[in-house]
Amino acid sequence: MAVIDSTRSTHEVINQPPPLEGHNLLDSDPSLLEALERENAGWGIDRVRDTGALAGTREAREHSQRSERNEPVLRAHDRYGNRIDEVELDPSWHWLLREAIERGIHSLPWTDPQPGAHVTRAALMYVWSQVGAGVMCPVSMTYSAIPALRTDSAIAGEWEPKLTSTDYDAGALAGMAMTEKQGGSDIRANTTRAERVGDGLYEITGHKWFCSYPDCDVFLTLAQTDAGVTCFVFESSDPGFQVQRLKEKLGTRDLPSSEVEFRGVQARIVGEEGRGVPTIIRMVNHTRLDCLLGSAASMRAGLVQAVHHARHRSAFGKLLAEQPAMQNVLADLAIESEAATTVAMRIARAYDEGDAEASFRRFATAVEKYWVCKRAPMHAAEALECLGGNGFVEESGMPRIYRDSPLNSIWEGSGNVAALAGEDPQWHARRVVEDLGVALQASLLVRNAPSAVADAFCAARLGAGGRAFGTLPAGVDAEPIVDRALAV
């Protein structure tokens, strides 16, 4: 038998990029830094920079990968058969969520409501989403629950201090349970019933087909009363709240999304009886903003990896980043990402502006929630391809970005529903909303971005660009665009 000489070397590892780590996710992203200044949140820069530094560490990346690898497990019963409804989560999930909560990503504008607070929070959300999208679901729901809870001062008085606390262990998290088996968009068709049992209390019986993060302490839900669909709040410690199973999902695999049943859950009304939809919409408007931010963050995360790889990998004797066909792809991905970041931060400012921007806030959130979320999966696929086969391999982080990327478009108003919120008539809704989305992005870039970025965006998206990414027309100055895309 031949003996293998293990000291004999087969090859040297060359032409593989170093891991991208130790960079600050704010300082390497000029478009975000400029947006913070422009949208009244200059005071928040140090706070975002601190989060950006942690987000760029190997520690953060490893927690993110581990949390994704070790998916949550439902323990519905204990060994004796008693219901316990516990979800086992990896310690890395808690690390990621704890950092988000301690940084106030779920609460900043409610605890420190100064101009620019929603923008600062949006930037924190955008930066930490690049580490892991899953934990941002309870973070977003907790942030978004506050405007709905504030329709009842007693309930808000009881829950707001806990929900806005930055103490991960002593504070509380809020979730939302609206979607039922027969329909999520058409929530007026909910079948879950609430019966009055006196003293302002109701008992809810029914089910919800999606309920992300059943570990939340308190939930907003919808149920029918004699007056129609009504918004309720209940505590998850109620013994009538039962988790049936966890979904096996395409993406956000570390986030437990469950199916739940309500067996006489005790709940209180939030807002007016029979006016549950307008009450919960106060929450949904904020989660929609976070869908937009999440998709902008996903594009940014993919772009950064693509540019980094191309700067270090050679093919045919030249760095990929120096080859015109790759420059076209990278510049195209970069302008799409910058447009998404710029518009998301501008819309976040509308949440700081109160009544003065109410119409813009409502309309632009729906339009850009539709458009930016729609672009994310295509962007993720192209960014992944820039890494070649490495991009298809789990440890590059790209498959996770790709798997997660369709979610924001489904959540909180799936594509058509978001488009219909932005425009009628229905047949043309997507086309019109798409045009509106691109027009708003272009106008912001023309006013605020370097001319190379704005000119390329207008030339490609309003003019003669192709259909796939990497089809920017002649005359685009790719080099400054790609340099700006990753300032490290």
Ligand SMILES: Cc1cc2nc3c(=O)[nH]c(=O)nc-3n(C[C@H](O)[C@H](O)[C@H](O)COP(=O)(O)OP(=O)(O)OC[C@H]3O[C@@H](n4cnc5c(N)ncnc54)[C@H](O)[C@@H]3O)c2cc1C
């Ligand atoms: C990972 C994950 C986590 C989730 N977590 C939660 C949660 O925590 N809480 C919660 O309440 N929900 C949650 N959801 C549910 C989500 O909000 C719904 O899936 C979503 O609202 C769509 O509802 P649906 O699945 O019933 O689809 P449907 O409402 O049946 O829609 C199906 C399709 O029809 C389209 N459509 C609907 N109405 C129209 C119309 N009038 N005209 C044209 N097209 C239309 C939609 O755009 C969609 O493409 C989660 C979903 C996912 C995937």
